[in-house]
Amino acid sequence: MTWEHKKIIHFNGKYFEELEVGLIKEKPLTLYLNEKEFITLLCYPEDLEELALGFLKSEGLIESKNQIRKISLSDDCSNVHIEADITILEERLYEKRIVTTGCGKGSIFYFALDSLKCRFSEVKRKWDYREIITLMRNINTERGTKNIRGLHVCGLYDSKNFVVREDIGRHNALDKIIGYCLLNDIDTEDSVVFTTGRISSEILLKSAKINAGVIVSRSTPTDLALEIAEKLNITIIGYVRGNQMTIYNTIDRILT
Amino acid sequence: MTWEHKKIIHFNGKYFEELEVGLIKEKPLTLYLNEKEFITLLCYPEDLEELALGFLKSEGLIESKNQIRKISLSDDCSNVHIEADITILEERLYEKRIVTTGCGKGSIFYFALDSLKCRFSEVKRKWDYREIITLMRNINTERGTKNIRGLHVCGLYDSKNFVVREDIGRHNALDKIIGYCLLNDIDTEDSVVFTTGRISSEILLKSAKINAGVIVSRSTPTDLALEIAEKLNITIIGYVRGNQMTIYNTIDRILT
Numbered sequence: 174m175t176w177e178h179k180k181i182i183h184f185n186g187k188y189f190e191e192l193e194v195g196l197i198k199e200k201p202l203t204l205y206l207n208e209k210e211f212i213t214l215l216c217y218p219e220d221l222e223e224l225a226l227g228f229l230k231s232e233g234l235i236e237s238k239n240q241i242r243k244i245s246l247s248d249d250c251s252n253v254h255i256e257a258d259i260t261i262l263e264e265r266l267y268e269k270r271i272v273t274t275g276c277g278k279g280s281i282f283y284f285a286l287d288s289l290k291c292r293f294s295e296v297k298r299k300w301d302y303r304e305i306i307t308l309m310r311n312i313n314t315e316r317g318t319k320n321i322r323g324l325h326v327c328g329l330y331d332s333k334n335f336v337v338r339e340d341i342g343r344h345n346a347l348d349k350i351i352g353y354c355l356l357n358d359i360d361t362e363d364s365v366v367f368t369t370g371r372i373s374s375e376i377l378l379k380s381a382k383i384n385a386g387v388i389v390s391r392s393t394p395t396d397l398a399l400e401i402a403e404k405l406n407i408t409i410i411g412y413v414r415g416n417q418m419t420i421y422n423t424i425d426r427i428l429t
Numbered sequence: 430m431t432w433e434h435k436k437i438i439h440f441n442g443k444y445f446e447e448l449e450v451g452l453i454k455e456k457p458l459t460l461y462l463n464e465k466e467f468i469t470l471l472c473y474p475e476d477l478e479e480l481a482l483g484f485l486k487s488e489g490l491i492e493s494k495n496q497i498r499k500i501s502l503s504d505d506c507s508n509v510h511i512e513a514d515i516t517i518l519e520e521r522l523y524e525k526r527i528v529t530t531g532c533g534k535g536s537i538f539y540f541a542l543d544s545l546k547c548r549f550s551e552v553k554r555k556w557d558y559r560e561i562i563t564l565m566r567n568i569n570t571e572r573g574t575k576n577i578r579g580l581h582v583c584g585l586y587d588s589k590n591f592v593v594r595e596d597i598g599r600h601n602a603l604d605k606i607i608g609y610c611l612l613n614d615i616d617t618e619d620s621v622v623f624t625t626g627r628i629s630s631e632i633l634l635k636s637a638k639i640n641a642g643v644i645v646s647r648s649t650p651t652d653l654a655l656e657i658a659e660k661l662n663i664t665i666i667g668y669v670r671g672n673q674m675t676i677y678n679t680i681d682r683i684l685t
Contacts, residue, residue: 179655182680184558186672189685194675199630199651215630215653302440323627323649341629341651371579373597374455374471393579395455395597397471399435416442419450424438429445 197323199341204228205254217324217340218250220349224340225253227352231344231379234259238355291381294406297363298332298386301428302418305365305389309413312337312367328367329385334359343370347379354383365389372409374398381405387426389413394421453579455597460484461510473580473596474506476605480596481509483608487600487635490515494611547637550662553619554588554642557684558674561621561645565669568593568623584623585641590615599626603635610639621645628654628665637661643682645669650677 178193200218204211204225216224222244229235235257242256312328324339327346336359338349347368354361363386368376372394378401380388387408388394394402394409399421402409409421420427434449456474460467460481472480478500485491491513499512568584580595583602592615594605603624610617619642624632628650634657636644643664644650650658650665655677658665665677676683 179652179677182676184672184674184676184685196652196655197627197649199653201653341627371453371597393453396435396452397455397457399452416440418440420438420440421435429440 197341201251203252205252206234206259207256208254214345216342216345219340220338220353221246221250221253223338223349223352223356224345225255225352226355227348227350229255229257229259230351230355231348231382233382235355238358291378291405292384293404294363294381294384294386296386296406296423296425299426299428300365300387305387305410305427306413306416306418308335308365309367309389309391311335312369326367326369329354329359329361329364330367331359331361331364343368343376344379347376351379351383361385368392371395372398372411374401377401377407381407389418453597457507459508461508462490462515463512464510470601472598472601475596476594476609477502477506477509479594479605479608479612480601481511481608482611483604483606485511485513485515486607486611487604487638489638491611494614547634547661548640549660550619550637550640550642552642552662552679552681555682555684556621556643561643561666561683562669562672562674564591564621565623565645565647567591568625582623582625585610585615585617585620586623587615587617587620593623599624599632600635603632607635607639617641624648627651628667630654630657633657633663637663645674 179196181192181194182189183192198218199215201213202216202221202224203213214224214228226241226244235241240258244253244255246253308328308330312326324341325343325346326337326339327343327350328335328337329350336350336353338346340346340349347366361383363384365387366380366385367389369391371392372388372390374395374397377388377398385407387410389410391413393411399409403422406423408423408426410418411421412419435452437448437450438445439448454474455471457469458472458477458480459469470480470484482497482500491497496514497511500509502509564584564586568582580597581599581602582593582595583599583606584591584593585606592606592609594602596602596605617639619640621643622636622641623645625647627648628644628646630651630653633644633654641663643666645666647669649667655665659678662679664679664682666674667677668675
């Protein structure tokens with residue numbers, strides 16, 4: 174089912190008129206890991222192998238490309254089957270996480286799994302603030318005609334590559350990038366993550382797990398995301414709009 | 430931890446300056462159901478009892494106020510304990526859902542649970558399109574000074590009450606409303622749900638489960654949300670901005 178041209182009724186402030194519009198696609202993708210149904214993600218149906226691999230990496234189930242034995246997407250793009258060597262310890266932890274979907278209890282790392290994967294980020298690179306403004310501006314044009322109103326866009330810049338992916342969810346867009354980097358051996362250490370959405374603690378932790386050094390957003394970080402960022406020494410830049418930006422914590426990585 | 434006044438460095442297009450800004454609060458809330466840890470939600474820490482009850486209702490675990498024996502929020506607002514009479518059938522289904530986090534496989538109702546709770550929506554009321562535009566405009570001012578840039582806002586209108594709630598997540602904001610309606614015996618049958626965010630299939634199903642008749646958004650529906658809406662006869666209105674609006678399917682409920 175696709176509605177490339179859906180008939181709608183538009184009220185333009187004066188009268189009602191019939192028009193045709195396009196719609197954002199949303200599709201469930203069921204991920205099978207080693208022949209076991211694992212999770213269903215609701216997503217924008219593009220770059221689905223990358224999404225599946227990125228999700229597994231974000232969740233700590235795979236770390237390198239070598240662990241993946243096979244990946245196959247069904248013809249109708251509704252299922253992806255992955256065969257991979259996952260570690261038993263993390264499989265056990267993951268089960269705990271699914272049952273509790275988190276577990277908080279005062280710890281800043283409310284996911285047991287996340288604390289294993291995040292570490293203090295050393296400043297290894299510096300970035301020109303003008304470059305950050307330019308990349309944020311380009312993020313919506315990078316994918317050309319594919320850009321659709323209403324989709325979230327994420328980007329990753331490692332000073333050579335600028336990878337941009339879109340999805341109905343911010344997390345999915347970032348997972349697609351993480352999957353792409355995994356498949357293409359792109360080193361994400363001290364890289365810059367861009368997002369058109371808010372920086373929540375979940376986006377922060379996802380970025381921290383690939384050792385990003387800077388997170389840039391068109392919107393704002395939450396206080397919890399900023400608290401974790403300060404502990405992990407990740408630079409948070411928000412409200413990058415036009416020629417303006419807001420640096421929320423350490424300026425060490427920014428050439429002013 | 431609160432950062433009411435966080436020092437940041439702002440680049441105003443010409444030079445860097447130190448300023449103070451407020452931050453959106455984000456906090457993990459762990460929900461215990463009948464003394465068992467159930468789920469942790471990341472949320473904006475306000476209206477937390479409503480959020481917890483609305484979540485349980487959305488997930489199909491409670492249906493009426495009478496099933497709730499006790500609800501208590503910890504002093505630090507990080508835990509909420511609920512004692513409730515939940516049905517065994519649904520408890521079992523819920524466990525299945527947690528393990529698979531969904532399950533797709535071609536069915537339009539990709540959650541087994543959701544198909545039990547949604548039904549065809551009969552047109553019982555009609556709404557003036559001007560009233561919808563006015564309510565959407567008011568949604569951001571309804572809660573007065575509490576409105577914060579970066580939060581999602583949801584509303585519910587039943588022709589008498591206009592309930593408005595905010596959260597960092599669209600789902601949480603809607604669950605807070607659902608919890609409020611449960612506690613205050615507000616009949617949500619054929620009501621109008623407002624959201625500042627996109628209408629995804631999940632928002633659609635959440636609204637369908639309380640038998641809302643119309644969903645109004647400042648943004649767009651996805652194709653999957655619209656497909657489900659057409660099956661359930663729910664009216665979808667998007668891009669309500671200024672004096673304009675887009676009606677995506679049946680106009681039966683709208684007085685033009």
